[in-house]
Amino acid sequence: MPKHGKKFRSAVEGKDLTQRVSVEESVKLAVEASFATFDETVDVAINLGVDPKYSDQMVRGAVILPNGLGKDVRVAAFCKGDKEAEAKEAGADVVGGDDLIEKIQGGWLEFDKAVATPDMMAQVGKIGRVLGPRGLMPNAKIGTVTFDIGKAVKELKAGKVEFKVDKAGVLHAPIGKVSFGADKLCENLKALLETVNRIKPSSSKGTYMLSLAVATTMGPGFKVDVSTIRKFLEA
The missing domain is CATH 3.40.50.790 (Ribosomal protein L1/L10, domain II)
Known part of the structure; x- marks a missing residue:
């Protein structure tokens, strides 16, 4: 099993990575745990209750993030x-x-x-x-x-972001840079989640968003309590 470096271990010291927190808290923790010398990208991974091998359950789309991505797109x-x-x-x-x-x-x-x-x-x-x-x-x-x-x-x-669920039913997408701060990153994440919700396949039954995690390029992932997503979107 690979060992994490000193900076990674220091970043997660005192943090319970198994605990599920609110959407806002997950973003805040990810930003606080950033330790790289460059401005890391903040990414989200959403496990959806779909089976991508069926064309009518493929989740694919794009969203314009209100605060952009913080990078020059060629x-x-x-x-x-x-x-x-x-x-x-x-x-x-x-x-x-x-x-x-x-x-x-x-x-x-x-x-x-x-x-x-x-x-x-x-x-x-x-x-x-x-x-x-x-x-x-x-x-x-x-x-x-x-x-x-x-x-x-x-x-x-x-800063338009394209996304597509992978074969395992997981959707990965960037929501900005650590330097944005938690508030702007939450605004971008809200726009992403609203779009993903809007294009939910009609053939998808049961729970749609099974799990969600937020992490920076080099940092640890923080798990979200999915029961807090609705409240986050309604805020």
């Missing part, structure tokens, strides 16, 4: 004609059509998110095997395939 826009100027004006870091696709086929991948207009998707599909495994493939379900390319770019630059 956006690539696949478009042509007047839409290129629109994407550039909105802040896209790289814009193009067939030329951009050829560049990516050559091994260039210096961007974090991608958007595309619907008329470009046939060509973008040629690099689906490159973009897909890296989570970079534009998708209409999360708003990254649209003719309103300017809006899509602005949302991503502002």
Whole structure:
């Protein structure tokens, strides 16, 4: 069993990691336990009562966090004609059509998110095997395939977070940086939970959110008492 380092042990000293706390308290504890020399990302893991092997129980979506992610998101826009100027004006870091696709086929991948207009998707599909495994493939379900390319770019630059439940039924998503402080992180987490709740599959029966934990990049995870989630969302 791997041993934790001195800083990790110091961060969890006096804390009961098995105890389930309120949503707000879990965020506060995660921030307090941060010990890295860099501004750590705060992540949440939500175990959902769904079976992703059935398409009607797949949970996938996106949310615009009110306080952003605290990082510079590099956006690539696949478009042509007047839409290129629109994407550039909105802040896209790289814009193009067939030329951009050829560049990516050559091994260039210096961007974090991608958007595309619907008329470009046939060509973008040629690099689906490159973009897909890296989570970079534009998708209409999360708003990254649209003719309103300017809006899509602005949302991503502002901190739009895409999420998708994994094979085990767990959804992972970042909610910001430790430097945000607990209050802003809670605002971002509330926006995420509201979105996840809103897209609950109708075929999902029983308890939807089975468990939730909050942790920083290097720090310990703090478990949430799921009975406090409703109160947190109504506050």
